[in-house]
Amino acid sequence: MNLKTTLTMMQAYGALAFSAGVIADSNVEDHTTDRSEQVEVTPTTNDSAQIELDALAVKGRALSLYKEDESTLGTRTSTPIDETPQSIQVLPKELIEDQAANQISDLYRSISGVSYNNFSTVTMRGFAQDEVLYDGMKGDPYKGFSIPQLFTIQEVQVLKGPSGALYGAGDSGGTINYVTKKPTYEQKNTLEVTAGNKDFLSGSIESSGPANESGSQRYRVGIYSSGEDSYRNNVEEENENIDLGYAWDLDEDSTLTLQYTHIYQHIDGARLRGIPTDDDGNFLADTSWNNNEPSDYQELKADVFQATLDHEINSWLSNHTSVRYFENTETQNYHELKSLSDTDSDGVADTATREYRDQVWNNKGLNVSSYFVSELGKHTLVTGADYYYNKEDYAYYKATGESAGVSNLSLTNPVYDDDVSDYTMSLSKDETTELNQVGAFIQDQWKVTDKLSLLGSGRLDYMQEDYTDHKSDTDASYNDVGYSTRFGATYDLNRYLKPYVSYSTGFSPQSASDQQTSEDGSLFDPEESQQYELGVRTYLFNNRLNLNLAVYHIERKNMLAEDPDDDDYNIAIGKIRSQGFEADALIDITKRWLANISYAYNDVKVTDTDDAYRYEANMPHHQLGVWTRYDFPSITSSIGFGADYVSTQKNRDNQTVKSYTVYDASWQTVWEDWKFQANIKNLFDKKYAISGFTETIGSYVGERRRVYLSASYDF
Numbered sequence: 001m002n003l004k005t006t007l008t009m010m011q012a013y014g015a016l017a018f019s020a021g022v023i024a025d026s027n028v029e030d031h032t033t034d035r036s037e038q039v040e041v042t043p044t045t046n047d048s049a050q051i052e053l054d055a056l057a058v059k060g061r062a063l064s065l066y067k068e069d070e071s072t073l074g075t076r077t078s079t080p081i082d083e084t085p086q087s088i089q090v091l092p093k094e095l096i097e098d099q100a101a102n103q104i105s106d107l108y109r110s111i112s113g114v115s116y117n118n119f120s121t122v123t124m125r126g127f128a129q130d131e132v133l134y135d136g137m138k139g140d141p142y143k144g145f146s147i148p149q150l151f152t153i154q155e156v157q158v159l160k161g162p163s164g165a166l167y168g169a170g171d172s173g174g175t176i177n178y179v180t181k182k183p184t185y186e187q188k189n190t191l192e193v194t195a196g197n198k199d200f201l202s203g204s205i206e207s208s209g210p211a212n213e214s215g216s217q218r219y220r221v222g223i224y225s226s227g228e229d230s231y232r233n234n235v236e237e238e239n240e241n242i243d244l245g246y247a248w249d250l251d252e253d254s255t256l257t258l259q260y261t262h263i264y265q266h267i268d269g270a271r272l273r274g275i276p277t278d279d280d281g282n283f284l285a286d287t288s289w290n291n292n293e294p295s296d297y298q299e300l301k302a303d304v305f306q307a308t309l310d311h312e313i314n315s316w317l318s319n320h321t322s323v324r325y326f327e328n329t330e331t332q333n334y335h336e337l338k339s340l341s342d343t344d345s346d347g348v349a350d351t352a353t354r355e356y357r358d359q360v361w362n363n364k365g366l367n368v369s370s371y372f373v374s375e376l377g378k379h380t381l382v383t384g385a386d387y388y389y390n391k392e393d394y395a396y397y398k399a400t401g402e403s404a405g406v407s408n409l410s411l412t413n414p415v416y417d418d419d420v421s422d423y424t425m426s427l428s429k430d431e432t433t434e435l436n437q438v439g440a441f442i443q444d445q446w447k448v449t450d451k452l453s454l455l456g457s458g459r460l461d462y463m464q465e466d467y468t469d470h471k472s473d474t475d476a477s478y479n480d481v482g483y484s485t486r487f488g489a490t491y492d493l494n495r496y497l498k499p500y501v502s503y504s505t506g507f508s509p510q511s512a513s514d515q516q517t518s519e520d521g522s523l524f525d526p527e528e529s530q531q532y533e534l535g536v537r538t539y540l541f542n543n544r545l546n547l548n549l550a551v552y553h554i555e556r557k558n559m560l561a562e563d564p565d566d567d568d569y570n571i572a573i574g575k576i577r578s579q580g581f582e583a584d585a586l587i588d589i590t591k592r593w594l595a596n597i598s599y600a601y602n603d604v605k606v607t608d609t610d611d612a613y614r615y616e617a618n619m620p621h622h623q624l625g626v627w628t629r630y631d632f633p634s635i636t637s638s639i640g641f642g643a644d645y646v647s648t649q650k651n652r653d654n655q656t657v658k659s660y661t662v663y664d665a666s667w668q669t670v671w672e673d674w675k676f677q678a679n680i681k682n683l684f685d686k687k688y689a690i691s692g693f694t695e696t697i698g699s700y701v702g703e704r705r706r707v708y709l710s711a712s713y714d715f
Helices: 003-019 061-065 093-098 104-110
Strands: 038-040 043-045 051-053 057-059 088-091 114-118 121-124 127-129 132-134 153-160 174-180 188-196 200-210 217-229 236-251 254-268 297-312 317-341 351-376 379-400 426-447 452-469 474-491 497-508 527-540 545-557 560-563 566-572 575-588 593-607 622-632 637-646 660-671 674-681 689-694 698-701 706-714
Touching (some): 061 593, 088 104, 093 153, 104 593, 114 127, 127 174
Parallel strands (some): 132 174
Antiparallel strands (some): 038 057, 200 217, 297 317, 317 351, 527 545, 545 575, 575 593, 674 706, 689 698
């Protein structure tokens, strides 16, 4: 069949489908972004020149704008998500830009089962999660209490449940992976300026494209700066990023990519803690209250270097090798709440006793990873190894209470006039921890039939951690071995239903510093976890609805908690069971109106332990996140609306953290090479707590209403 016949048949079939209303919701004229709809038709011929057409696959507005079809996070290969037997969510740059997400916490509504926990950590599927990956590698430049910014990020990927078989020691609830921006083959230059209330002002410039005529060498330069005030007393924030990249096609089979990122973050009046509440979750102070003096601050300086070599060895074998090195220094001078008192005897706490802390963390980390991908007929075999090194130096000085010069602070009428130079400081900790981890893994993706795919993987890790307490002049060394596995299957039942099932395990050794907290000197066993997951990915109503459903059961054991009889020591608390249900939907409500909806139900229970311990902090039973967008193609504009609901939670002292619902809105228009955008976050200026800590420290306050107006120019 010649090209003319092919095009004629494609046009005729498309016209027939359109007239029948099959693709009425995917008119390309209604699209206002770079991602146009995709109509995939694959004609084939036989010896009699008979034409056979595969089923028409239509990608409507939602699936073409907010959905990624493939991900490397779940397998280390470019695998269709529908053939990955574990729940994966990918948040592309279009969704990030529409929501004006400057930092990861802006996106929690769009990740089912993820909610705010404490500073940069989240709760995922019932477990606290604080370790993240960048391009599939360890080496978080925000390691500590700083919140990751998104200027350098192309998309955010989330793998739910244990991922030990791929990435080694990690958290049970899941893994967040940031895919960084790389040099591009096509030239693109963007200048953007954003202004908002509370004196927010940011500016950025990005340039990426070919560095030579053939495009075999490419570059990227990105510079970002922002500053803002806060609704909280004494708080101001600055962020700066420099992001550089260079990609070089060494030959037709090899590409070397080099990247460098510099990060600076300074927040006055921080580390920003919560506000005390009563047992019912009512704030005992105004939401502007802050326990920190104006001279308090948190500062992060970080540098990241990354090199990646992709090499096609032959037609069936390829290699991916990466090296990532980072250094960061995080300094925190802040006041911590130590106790509450009722000075007027009305039954309500009104004054806080404080402790001043001067803390510095210095981190150096190196991750080297190399693996081979072998395409062996129906088998795709991945074999590799990686090495991770991290050295952390930690110094901690403190002054506690009025005897050390730290004044008490009223909850109702705070007066900030302490001079921290007058405090009597004492050394609390001075320690160094060095971690060495080596892991080897193997994975087989077996395409058994056109419909059935099986996956099996295993990993062996050896970890050694050396701990030095410079204050007491003592040393300790610990090592551990961990085994992780994963087995799963996906089945292409038909064009509408694609079920999957999986079993995965993970582990995380206890840190050397935690091993020091064993009362009798015995070593704590490593944390171990296992997950059973069953899910189905659906494409319904002629692809107007992509609904992903998952149910899971996770068991985690050997977690540490403070000994209720002596807070100087820890104890292993036995087993924790977390199970739940998640639903993620992309919907074309009409040809101009789309929605991204995520819902999660989670239930956590502690078993095999004393009733004195409860592990239920910041674990809402219900979460619902919505982002919806309506396009006006005639004026190349769109409006957006978002909602984020989190049900009642408990803090560590079993106090209530009230449920909340906040709403966002946006407007966007494109005119020639300009894009103008307005975003309002917390539309109705709700006062609420996003999570809780303890009775004394209180609950973390959600951001009040923020308005952002931005203009970007492509040149």
